Amino acid sequence: MQGDLVISADFGTSGVKVGVVDGELNIVARVTEPYPLSLAPGGIAEQNPDDWWSGLTRAITDLRKQIPDLRDRASVLVFSAQLCGLICADEKGEALRPCMTWLDKRASPLAQELIGGFPQVHGYQLFKLMRWLRLANGAPAKNGMDAASKILWMQRNAPDVMARTRWLVDAKDWLVHRATGVMTTSPESANLSWMMDSRPGRENWSPQLAAMIGAPLDKLAPIVTADTVVETLTPQAAAELGLNPKTQVLAGTSDVTAAALGSGEVEDGALHISLATSAWIAGFFPDRRLSVPNSYATVTSGLDMRPLLIASQENAGSALDWAAAITGSTQSRVEAFSDLGTALSDDPFFLPWLAGERVPVDNDALRGTFFGLSLHHNAQTVRRAAVEGIALNLKWAMTKVEREKSLLRNGALTLVGGVAASPQVAQMLADALNRDIRVGEARHAGMLGTATLAAATMGWADNPAQAAARLRGHTTAHYTPNPARVEALDTRARHLDKLRRTAVRSYMNSGIQT
Structure with missing residues (x-):
């Protein structure tokens, strides 16, 4: 095909953002389609994969109305998606049950069992930990969010499903198969399953690590890099999407790699922050990095297997949505926090751990906690505390990450993600970190970053990183720290550090079941 456009779809937790992108990396048209997330007690957080595909078909139907000749002009379809999900698919690629999403923590007890034993270091059996660190540059999370723990949960609780399962895959993998009939997986998903050898030059499934979890290697999909052309659309997929069957589908990538590309920060050591439903600090590095005490590491990205540091926090936009809801706001996320008022000397502190925490x-x-609520505090106070709590939670993580060598510390820090569109949140983060903040394509960085994967196929650039570097110039807003607020937030951060330590100890020692 000789079309000039790329269709880029970024599948998040609450919906899919689909855009049509041209050779100048401009979004010609875009649409967002929501889909449900099923939450239940016990840490359950599931989605139906067919809902993702339905969202995509609705979105592309809308885009074809905006661009009547899209069928002939779209040469490439490429996806990015949330990580750490588990789909059990049969021989035809059909999901046998709902996807256990990254938010699903029901496997937490099994995670403890998987990693535990004597002697222990940081909660991990020493010799297991040494093997995981040497081969995978990390180890399964204690909270059960990783595919490794979810596979164990499936084996224990749904053996009939496991017996019928041909493929154990992540969200993006299922979508690519739905489009092409070919099952692949990304290096990020493989690495975060903790069954992949991520050592340079040896990036592939590790029989040794798979045996530790008890996962059959033949149920794990081939690992391919993000810009690989997997296949063209199947006739069925083309008909459902209203696209030319010759449209090429790329292997695609994770949301974190897409955001990294979309931020334009593709140089080694350059960090960016993504603020969406969750939050993360991320950046490419020349070699593998790891901090066991602070629960972050580099993962092998789909961008030529480059190590990508990810320090992920579970709650950002989700905490803001909660704060808006409990204070009676029916406005959009940005509008609900447009007027934070003036900080009071006794403003409450907020820990935004509404779904646990990951880093550090x-x-x-x-769980989320307010310290210092008083009778005179009102809805505006609570919303202000929520914004500050997210900013100081990120500051907490940043104090750990910024110890890494070879960081680029000069210039503005790039902020992307839907929450970055809020001036109040962006300014609070600038003040909390005492760092200039550059807001990139806030709501659409993932979509644009995903589109750069098609750069070589389309002839736009030699490789995705070269194309993504152009996005460094796509600045929508710039925020400079306010010296008075920097000093005030620094004082509050020191006070919160003491309260935080007490809160962490209380939850660890209380035996409370969540």
Whole structure:
């Protein structure tokens, strides 16, 4: 095909953002389609994979109305998606049950069993930990969110499903198969299953690590890099999407790699922050990095297997949505926090751990907490505390990450993700970190980053990183720290550090079931 456009789809937790992107990396048209997330007690957080595909078909139907000749002009379809999900698919690639999403923590007890034993270091059996660190540059999370623990849960609780399962895959993998009939997986998903050897030059499934979890190697899909052309659309997929069957489908990538590309920060050591439903600090590095005490590491990205540091926090936009809801706001996320008012001397502190935490403390039992609420505090106070709590939670993680060598510390820090569109949140983060903040394509960085994967196929650039570097110039807003607020937030951060330590100890020692 000789079309000039790329269709880029970024599948998040609450919906899919689909855009049509041209050779100048401009979004010609875009649409967002929501889909449900099923939450239940016990840490259950599931989605139906067919809902993702239905969202995509609705979105592309809308885009074809905006661009009537899209069928002939779209040469490439490429996906990015949430990580750490588990789909059990049969021989035809059909999901046998709902996807256990990254938010699903029901396997937490099995995670403890998987990693535990004597002697222990940081909650891990020493010799297991040494093997995981040497081969995979990390180890399964204690909170059960990784595929390794979810596979164990399936083996224990749904053996009939496991017996019928041909493929154990992540969200993006299922989508690519739905489009092409070919099952692949990304290096990020493989690495975060903790069954992949991530050592340079040896990036592939590890029989040794798979045996530790008890996962059959023949149920794990081939690992391919993000810009690989997998196949063209199947006739059925083409008909459902209304696209030319000759449209090429790329292997695609994770949401974190897509955001990294979309931020434009593709140089080694350059960090960015993504603020969406969750939050993360991320950046490419020249070699593998790891911090066991602080629960972050580099993972092998789909971008030529480059190590990508990810320090992920579980709650950001989700905590803001909660704060808006309990204070009676029916406005959009940005509008609900447009007027934070003036900080009071006794503003409450907020720990936004509404779904546990990952970095720098990996504990799914942690829960959100207000310190210092008074009768005179109102809805505006609570919303202000929520924004500050997210900013100071990120500051907490950043104090650990910024110890890494070869960081680029000069210039503005790039902020992307839907929450970055809020001026109040962006300014609070600038003040909390005492760092200039550059907001990139806030709501659409993932979509644009995903589109750069098609750069070589389309002839736009030699490789995705070269194309993504152009996005460094796509700045929508710039925020400079306010010296008075920097000093005030620094004081509050020191006070919160003491309260936080007490809160962490109380949850770890209380035996409270969440």
